[in-house]
Amino acid sequence: xxxxxxxxxxxxxxxxxxxxxxxxxxxxxxxxxxxxxxxxxxxxxxxxxxxxxxxxxxxxxxxxxxxxxxxxxxxxxxxxxxxxxxxxxxxxxxxxxxxxxxxxxxxxxxxxxxxxxxxxxxxxxxxxxxxxxxxxxxxxxxxxxxxxxxxxxxxxxxxxxxxxxxxxxxxxxxxxxxxxxxxxxxxxxxxxxxxxxxxxxxxxxxxxxxxxxxxxxx
Amino acid sequence: xxxxxxxxxxxxxxxxxxxxxxxxxxxxxxxxxxxxxxxxxxxxxxxxxxxxxxxxxxxxxxxxxxxxxxxxxxxxxxxxxxxxxxxxxxxxxxxxxxxxxxxxxxxxxxxxxxxxxxxxxxxxxxxxxxxxxxxxxxxxxxxxxxxxxxxxxxxxxxxxxxxxxxxxxxxxxxxxxxxxxxxxxxxxxxxxxxxxxxxxxxxxxxxxxxxxxxxxxxxxxxxxxxxxxxxxxxxxxxxxxxxxxxxxxxxxxxxxxxxxxxxxxxxxxxxxxxxxxxxxxxxxxxxxxxxxxxxxxxxxxxxxxxxxxxxxxxxxxxxxxxxxxxxxxxxxxxxxxxxxxxxxxxxxxxxxxxxxxxxxxxxxxxxxxxxxxxxxxxxxxxxxxxxxxxxxxxxxxxxxxxxxxxxxxxxxxxxxxxxxxxxxxxxxxxxxxxxxxxxxxxxxxxxxxxxxxxxxxxxxxxxx
Numbered sequence: 001x002x003x004x005x006x007x008x009x010x011x012x013x014x015x016x017x018x019x020x021x022x023x024x025x026x027x028x029x030x031x032x033x034x035x036x037x038x039x040x041x042x043x044x045x046x047x048x049x050x051x052x053x054x055x056x057x058x059x060x061x062x063x064x065x066x067x068x069x070x071x072x073x074x075x076x077x078x079x080x081x082x083x084x085x086x087x088x089x090x091x092x093x094x095x096x097x098x099x100x101x102x103x104x105x106x107x108x109x110x111x112x113x114x115x116x117x118x119x120x121x122x123x124x125x126x127x128x129x130x131x132x133x134x135x136x137x138x139x140x141x142x143x144x145x146x147x148x149x150x151x152x153x154x155x156x157x158x159x160x161x162x163x164x165x166x167x168x169x170x171x172x173x174x175x176x177x178x179x180x181x182x183x184x185x186x187x188x189x190x191x192x193x194x195x196x197x198x199x200x201x202x203x204x205x206x207x208x209x210x211x212x213x214x215x216x217x218x
Numbered sequence: 219x220x221x222x223x224x225x226x227x228x229x230x231x232x233x234x235x236x237x238x239x240x241x242x243x244x245x246x247x248x249x250x251x252x253x254x255x256x257x258x259x260x261x262x263x264x265x266x267x268x269x270x271x272x273x274x275x276x277x278x279x280x281x282x283x284x285x286x287x288x289x290x291x292x293x294x295x296x297x298x299x300x301x302x303x304x305x306x307x308x309x310x311x312x313x314x315x316x317x318x319x320x321x322x323x324x325x326x327x328x329x330x331x332x333x334x335x336x337x338x339x340x341x342x343x344x345x346x347x348x349x350x351x352x353x354x355x356x357x358x359x360x361x362x363x364x365x366x367x368x369x370x371x372x373x374x375x376x377x378x379x380x381x382x383x384x385x386x387x388x389x390x391x392x393x394x395x396x397x398x399x400x401x402x403x404x405x406x407x408x409x410x411x412x413x414x415x416x417x418x419x420x421x422x423x424x425x426x427x428x429x430x431x432x433x434x435x436x437x438x439x440x441x442x443x444x445x446x447x448x449x450x451x452x453x454x455x456x457x458x459x460x461x462x463x464x465x466x467x468x469x470x471x472x473x474x475x476x477x478x479x480x481x482x483x484x485x486x487x488x489x490x491x492x493x494x495x496x497x498x499x500x501x502x503x504x505x506x507x508x509x510x511x512x513x514x515x516x517x518x519x520x521x522x523x524x525x526x527x528x529x530x531x532x533x534x535x536x537x538x539x540x541x542x543x544x545x546x547x548x549x550x551x552x553x554x555x556x557x558x559x560x561x562x563x564x565x566x567x568x569x570x571x572x573x574x575x576x577x578x579x580x581x582x583x584x585x586x587x588x589x590x591x592x593x594x595x596x597x598x599x600x601x602x603x604x605x606x607x608x609x610x611x612x613x614x615x616x617x618x619x620x621x622x623x624x625x626x627x628x629x630x631x632x633x634x635x636x637x638x639x640x641x642x643x644x645x646x647x648x649x650x651x652x653x654x655x656x657x658x659x660x661x662x663x664x665x666x667x668x669x670x671x672x673x674x675x676x677x678x679x680x681x682x
Binding site for chain 2: 018019107
């Protein structure tokens with residue numbers, strides 16, 4: 001999943017970004033709200049991690065603007081503002097969850113997993129797809145109890161397709177979840193990863209609509 | 219200062235009443251004195267006029283007696299036998315409270331009223347007023363034949379008349395006293411009405427309401443007080459806001475560096491794999507988490523001491539309780555059974571939302587740290603406006619329970635903490651007019667520990 005990290009503290013942002021990437025996510029980091037707004041308008045993100053205390057404005061206003069213009073991208077607020085009224089204000093403004101600094105990065109990963117599940121309409125972290133059991137939180141795929149090894153980029157594509165099951169995602173949309181800003185894009189990377197996933201999960205798991213894109217029927 | 223505060227209205231009524239009473243008394247005395255003198259002058263004049271009018275009549279009586287060769291002096295009135303004309307005079311003068319005698323040119327009394335003993339001592343021929351015994355007498359100047367008449371009026375009679383007049387005056391004025399008192403009370407009530415209205419307005423608005431008091435209809439004497447009070451409330455509001463802003467900024471300034479250190483340590487541990495050095499990094503990670511907890515407690519303490527307990531508006535606090543129970547369920551490590559007993563009863567109160575959040579967080583934190591890890595934690599609302607959090611525990615003696623409320627008192631378990639959580643709960647609950655109680659065993663069980671917060675719901679809903 002491609003995540004937009006909005007955080008002005010560079011050292012914290014670096015650690016969060018590294019941890020998210022290590023957990024199979026693609027991360028774009030913005031140190032101010034203006035950059036975040038531009039990124040959000042140009043790219044389809046799976047989630048925004050938002051700090052409220054930003055140098056060029058209030059994160060809560062940024063969130064309200066998002067919701068006002070109909071942007072339903074899930075938002076996890078990560079803030080030092082610890083009062084219950086701050087949390088209620090954040091959630092009432094359209095945030096999906098609120099985590100208070102200092103937080104454990106694994107706790108953040110767990111919160112992101114819970115948001116993903118809620119948005120995928122699957123309260124359980126384990127999705128059944130034929131004989132496949134896909135644990136969204138543990139990022140683990142098993143078939144009849146046997147682990148199937150999945151690389152970080154393969155997982156990003158699989159998760160993006162699962163998150164919007166039955167919908168068709170274009171090659172460009174899948175490239176968005178593979179590469180952060182500034183990374184070199186390999187022109188046939190999506191086809192390669194789809195081919196590998198089919199090899200591991202079964203040919204019919206991912207359907208191709210020629211000239212349109214890919215989908216996972218459920 | 220001791221005793222109940224004194225009422226301005228009562229003091230005014232008493233002082234004005236006493237002053238008016240004293241003035242009334244002085245007025246009665248002054249009126250009596252003036253009346254005495256004026257009445258004296260009037261009676262003296264009356265005595266003189268009577269003497270002047272009586273002189274020719276008495277001369278006529280005397281001439282008649284001389285003509286008839288009657289014995290002198292002629293006594294007008296019983297017990298003496300009178301002539302026909304004399305009887306007419308007696309009938310004419312009997313009711314006069316006067317004595318008189320007519321003297322001839324040699325000073326001999328030739329005509330007199332029945333009782334002239336009292337004035338008989340007027341030896342002088344000098345005309346004018348004389349005081350003789352109980353009588354005031356007036357003697358006319360001698361007429362052409364040297365005749366003089368002496369007319370006397372009784373002083374007792376005068377005094378009685380004065381007493382009657384003054385008594386009548388006192389009675390009339392006494393009738394005015396209750397009327398005056400009623401008018402005074404009415405006037406005072408009208409005058410102190412704005413004060414009473416201001417008093418009621420301040421009482422009704424509640425201690426947390428720092429909105430300016432409306433003084434449009436207040437009298438000029440009260441306006442400066444209300445203006446100053448409004449100024450004070452503006453400053454108090456600003457001070458409270460800056461305290462809150464300080465706590466919020468401190469939270470950011472203190473938490474962010476710890477967040478950076480913790481996140482970097484998390485990454486170090488993730489990147490180092492296994493080994494002895496990882497164990498050290500985990501210790502650092504634990505210390506940073508503990509530091510985060512301590513910062514949270516200190517910020518809570520700052521907020522509690524800034525007096526954030528009471529809000530200006532009523533709030534239903536059950537959503538806060540649900541939110542926090544849900545949050546603690548997720549973050550409890552290792553996982554614990556946290557049961558929220560539905561349906562929740564209303565928790566509508568003037569307690570500040572953030573203060574209630576701090577109270578519930580501390581109590582849940584306390585239950586997680588110090589409760590039996592194998593027993594569930596129960597969160598319930600035993601009555602409207604009450605929250606109880608019950609955890610498993612051995613029974614804690616009463617003296618130990620009381621000590622837990624004090625600052626830096628630590629639980630009997632190995633759970634870490636500053637020992638200020640329950641004292642913060644107590645302080646915030648008191649600020650909001652509520653009560654905080656600890657029970658062990660829990661009220662609904664044979665064992666365990668129960669923390670009960672009872673919110674102040676007085677007047678809740680009344681203001682809509």
